[in-house]
Amino acid sequence: MRNIEWIAAAELDAVPQDDVIGVEVGGRDIALYSVDGEIYASDNICSHGHARLCDGFLDGHEIECPLHQGKFDVRSGKALCAPLTEDIRCYPVKIEDGRVFLALA
Template identity: 70%
Template structure:
């Protein structure tokens, strides 16, 4: 059984509705997505080119990389189309007392 280690990341009110923001958490650059009242978190750097996903365009649950227009599903991290071939890492999230906590796993 894996123990989750929750890290206080950002205020819930800082995560924009139906948009994306970036924040550094314990030295890791993450992207926070507000989608349909839920918060999702992925690495912020595209797996295809060194571009920040937080500079991309969020439509529904898909973030479009601003560099080559590849798309990732922010819920699963799955690469949805070319030129992407490698999924993006996602992180478990919990909301408590107006704060967003993430489990960074094996950082």
């Protein structure tokens, strides 16, 4: 069994409730979402067009891309509607000592 490498992504209080922010973690552009007290993480670039999801609109567990209004489920990365045809990658999250950590591998 391999060990999971957890990388610090942000302070927990830097992620506003029911909103999304963009951060760079391990050289990757990541979106962090706070929904109903839970933190989720995904790639920050839309799979359809080169738009940053952190510039989109978060409605519950759905992030709307600011470019073509496609929506993804932030819990799974699943593409929910046209024009999206490809999911985005999501990452495991843990909260420890008031900080958000991600497993990127």
